Amino acid sequence: MAQACWFLAVLLALGCTSRPGRAGPFHAQCKVQWYFAIPCEVVYESLVEQIQRWRTLASCSQGGQKCLYKLQSASTHFITAKHVTPVQGHVDNITFRLVSYHFFSSCHVSAMSISESWYAVKDHGTNYCNLYNLVEGSGLTEARGYVEVTSDFLCTQRSSANCSVY
Numbered sequence: 001m002a003q004a005c006w007f008l009a010v011l012l013a014l015g016c017t018s019r020p021g022r023a024g025p026f027h028a029q030c031k032v033q034w035y036f037a038i039p040c041e042v043v044y045e046s047l048v049e050q051i052q053r054w055r056t057l058a059s060c061s062q063g064g065q066k067c068l069y070k071l072q073s074a075s076t077h078f079i080t081a082k083h084v085t086p087v088q089g090h091v092d093n094i095t096f097r098l099v100s101y102h103f104f105s106s107c108h109v110s111a112m113s114i115s116e117s118w119y120a121v122k123d124h125g126t127n128y129c130n131l132y133n134l135v136e137g138s139g140l141t142e143a144r145g146y147v148e149v150t151s152d153f154l155c156t157q158r159s160s161a162n163c164s165v166y
């Protein structure tokens with residue numbers, strides 16, 4: 001009990017010093033695990049191409065958030081990118097970690113998106129959509145053996161997300 005109180009006190013102190021009067025130091029974020037029965041090379045190329053295809057604002061001319069992605073770094077097993085929301089200009093950090101299994105015939109992807117600003121303790125599922133839209137847009141949701149593992153606990157407002165909007 002004493003330990004729990006101490007932990008809470010530290011959290012409150014952090015919240016108070018960094019964001020007086022705000023909701024605390026928490027950022028909206030999302031973690032998703034994806035499994036594919038195709039090699040990581042194919043997954044890697046699909047994701048990198050999709051990030052580059054949605055670089056400019058042009059791909060949001062019909063609305064939605066499938067634009068303003070920026071590749072930060074890409075090496076066979078690790079991709080980092082940023083996504084800027086077209087209207088408010090919020091920046092989200094995105095990472096994909098790719099690990100081969102079943103003798104390189106399958107690929108496990110751990111993806112994460114986190115809002116750089118504190119704005120979003122409620123993000124309307126934007127962090128989930130940042131990741132999902134790339135996977136869906138590149139056709140990977142149709143790939144052999146596609147499985148997604150996530151939850152509302154791992155992803156802010158995941159179940160109410162409408163990724164054609166956010």
Ligand SMILES: *[C@@H]1O[C@H](CO)[C@@H](O)[C@H](O)[C@H]1NC(C)=O
Nearest residue numbers: 027072092093114115116117
């Ligand atoms: C986002 O990425 C930048 C580096 O590109 C880093 O400095 C920053 O701390 C990251 N923000 C969060 C919330 O992870």
Ligand SMILES: *[C@@H]1O[C@H](CO)[C@@H](O)[C@H](O)[C@H]1NC(C)=O
Nearest residue numbers: 063160161162163164165166
């Ligand atoms: C998501 O939003 C679009 C555009 O507003 C709408 O057409 C669609 O029905 C919505 N989908 C869901 C599942 O709510």
